[in-house]
Amino acid sequence: MHGKGLRPLALLTALTLTAAYVLVFFWTPNDADQGFVQKIFYLHVPMAITALCGFVAGGIAGAMYLRTRSSAWDLRAYVAIHLSQILAVGVLITGSIWAKASWGHWWLWDEPMLVSFLIVFLLYATYQVLRFSIEDRERQARYASVFAVVAGAFVPINFAMVRMAQSYVHPRTLGTTTGGMPGEMMLTFVIALAGMALLFVTLWKYEMASKSAVAQVRALRLRLLGDDDPLPRRSAAPSL
Amino acid sequence: MPALPLDEAGKYVAAAYLVFLALLLIYVSIMAGRLGRVERELSELTADVEARDRAREPEHVS
Numbered sequence: 222m223h224g225k226g227l228r229p230l231a232l233l234t235a236l237t238l239t240a241a242y243v244l245v246f247f248w249t250p251n252d253a254d255q256g257f258v259q260k261i262f263y264l265h266v267p268m269a270i271t272a273l274c275g276f277v278a279g280g281i282a283g284a285m286y287l288r289t290r291s292s293a294w295d296l297r298a299y300v301a302i303h304l305s306q307i308l309a310v311g312v313l314i315t316g317s318i319w320a321k322a323s324w325g326h327w328w329l330w331d332e333p334m335l336v337s338f339l340i341v342f343l344l345y346a347t348y349q350v351l352r353f354s355i356e357d358r359e360r361q362a363r364y365a366s367v368f369a370v371v372a373g374a375f376v377p378i379n380f381a382m383v384r385m386a387q388s389y390v391h392p393r394t395l396g397t398t399t400g401g402m403p404g405e406m407m408l409t410f411v412i413a414l415a416g417m418a419l420l421f422v423t424l425w426k427y428e429m430a431s432k433s434a435v436a437q438v439r440a441l442r443l444r445l446l447g448d449d450d451p452l453p454r455r456s457a458a459p460s461l
Numbered sequence: 462m463p464a465l466p467l468d469e470a471g472k473y474v475a476a477a478y479l480v481f482l483a484l485l486l487i488y489v490s491i492m493a494g495r496l497g498r499v500e501r502e503l504s505e506l507t508a509d510v511e512a513r514d515r516a517r518e519p520e521h522v523s
Binding site: 242256257258260261264265268307310311314315318319321322323420424427428431434435438441442445446 | 465466470471473474476477478480481484485488492495496499502503506509510513
């Protein structure tokens with residue numbers, strides 16, 4: 222079911238991301254202040270926004286699980302959070318590279334945006350551990366959903382608090398009082414953001430399809446082999 | 462800090478984009494491995510079903 226429409230979606234994602242990065246390197250002008258290094262912005266910021274939205278989406282799916290008790294929602298939350306964690310690793314590494322190039326340091330502990338993102342990442346790093354520590358599948362899904370809802374609510378609050386903080390060492394390129402980015406840069410950024418969001422949705426569907434296939438094979442094996450089938454080993458991943 | 466010259470900035474930009482590409486490739490290869498495992502399990506199940514059908518055939522004949 223989740224594999225339906227995956228091929229056109231993957232093609233659209235590849236086209237959008239290719240178009241975005243062709244625009245980044247061959248059309249968008251270099252930043253007047255940072256120069257060529259600012260090209261990292263078109264990768265780092267869309268990845269960060271998509272990762273944070275993915276965490277919030279995981280929270281919404283978690284809330285839906287608590288409402289319906291359908292294991293499909295638990296799986297949706299798990300896959301969204303898992304993908305967001307991978308993107309968050311990318312955000313931390315690319316952000317660190319950008320920081321070294323423009324500030325001369327790999328990491329600044331007094332910069333709220335960096336530290337708050339690290340806190341969010343570390344918070345979600347406990348998600349898999351929490352799941353793995355609970356053997357009973359129903360209890361695992363319930364506790365993980367509560368975690369996803371609470372952590373998902375923390376993400377936008379955390380982001381808003383950082384935006385309201387006084388220190389603005391981190392470049393604020395979107396919605397600044399001085400007018401923000403020029404047109405070419407904004408257009409390229411929007412396409413890169415759309416590409417990253419499409420990539421997230423494509424990989425989400427891909428992983429959902431894969432997990433559904435595993436569950437179907439397991440159900441078939443159980444029907445065919447009955448009690449001879451060995452019990453599935455303990456896992457952090459939900460079972461359908 | 463003043464903007465880095467292109468030859469120096471290029472290294473950082475390339476590194477950032479390569480990190481993204483590497484993450485994507487690692488993810489896709491792990492998923493491909495899992496898909497391979499599902500395919501193997503499906504083949505095993507198909508073989509089990511065929512063996513079961515073959516074992517039942519003489520009963521239908523008699």
